[in-house]
Amino acid sequence: MDPMRYRLLRLTVALLVWLLLRPQVDGRENIPRQGPVILASNHLSFFDSVLIPIVSPRQVTFLAKEEYFTGRGIKGALSRWFFTTMGHISVKRDDPRAGQRSLDDALTVLSEGGAFGIYPEGTRSRDGKLHDGKTGVAWLALAGRAPVIPVAVVDTQKVQPVGARFPRVMARVLHKARVQVHFGPAIDPNRQLTAGSSPAKARRDLTDDVMDAIGAMSGQERA
Numbered sequence: 001m002d003p004m005r006y007r008l009l010r011l012t013v014a015l016l017v018w019l020l021l022r023p024q025v026d027g028r029e030n031i032p033r034q035g036p037v038i039l040a041s042n043h044l045s046f047f048d049s050v051l052i053p054i055v056s057p058r059q060v061t062f063l064a065k066e067e068y069f070t071g072r073g074i075k076g077a078l079s080r081w082f083f084t085t086m087g088h089i090s091v092k093r094d095d096p097r098a099g100q101r102s103l104d105d106a107l108t109v110l111s112e113g114g115a116f117g118i119y120p121e122g123t124r125s126r127d128g129k130l131h132d133g134k135t136g137v138a139w140l141a142l143a144g145r146a147p148v149i150p151v152a153v154v155d156t157q158k159v160q161p162v163g164a165r166f167p168r169v170m171a172r173v174l175h176k177a178r179v180q181v182h183f184g185p186a187i188d189p190n191r192q193l194t195a196g197s198s199p200a201k202a203r204r205d206l207t208d209d210v211m212d213a214i215g216a217m218s219g220q221e222r223a
Contacts, residue, residue, distance in 0.1 A: 005085050006059065009085045010059075013050065013054055017050075023179045023181060025055045027182055027183030028055070028183055030183045031056060031057055034058075036113055036114065036145070037115045037116075037147055037186075038115075038146050039116070039149050039183075040117075040148050041152065042130055042152055042153060042220065043123065043125060043153075044156045044157040045157045045160045046160055047156045049088075052181065053086060055181050056115070056183075059114070059115060060115045060116070060117045061089060061109050061116050061117065062117040063090075063102050063105070063118075064089065064090060066090050068080070068088075069083060089102075089106075103143075106118065116146075120133030120136070120137040120210060121133060122134050128221075130214065130221070130223060133207045133210060133211040134207070135207045138189070138192075138202070138207045141189040141206060142189050142202065142203065142206070145190070146189070147186040147188055148187040148210055149183055149184065150184040150187065151181065151182065151184070152181070152182040152217035153179070154179065155178065158179075182217040184213045185213075189206055
């Protein structure tokens with residue numbers, strides 16, 4: 001990844017996002033400026049993976065499905081350029097080992113002192129509720145000895161609903177929706193390591209702590 005291209009792309013997208021959507025953001029001071037960190041967010045829209053890296057004070061790497069990197073024609077080339085420049089990682093979803101490969105890729109990002117973004121629910125919420133988190137986020141935090149920053153996005157589904165190919169900027173005006181991003185205080189995985197729990201229970205407890213923090217900020221009904 002070319003750092004200069006990343007900075008130019010991020011600046012361009014950020015200007016558009018702030019001009020058109022005026023997102024409300026708080027808690028950025030909770031994100032450490034260096035060292036490995038996991039940003040764990042609820043997931044309401046494809047737009048989340050654009051918005052979170054733009055409003056975060058540091059670069060955030062997300063996983064992205066392989067199709068975004070392999071499309072054909074002008075659209076495919078633009079998609080490949082965007083996701084590559086943003087530093088996101090391609091994942092082949094029909095690979096039976098995709099889950100473990102994704103965690104290994106994420107662990108590599110953390111081992112290099114990077115910030116990794118993850119959606120513990122595993123997929124976008126289609127009913128607007130906050131679903132149970134999968135324990136991959138806890139496995140990653142415990143293996144990478146990385147703090148977890150709970151993140152809550154609000155109303156991004158009104159900008160780009162599930163199934164919409166592009167953001168609907170006018171939706172913010174029509175629904176009077178101002179998208180929000182809340183970064184919560186860091187959750188230290190070390191407390192689970194020292195609690196004497198079994199590995200499985202430590203992962204479950206840490207995941208539940210993360211989801212509880214996200215739910216408190218997002219205000220979503222729990223599924």
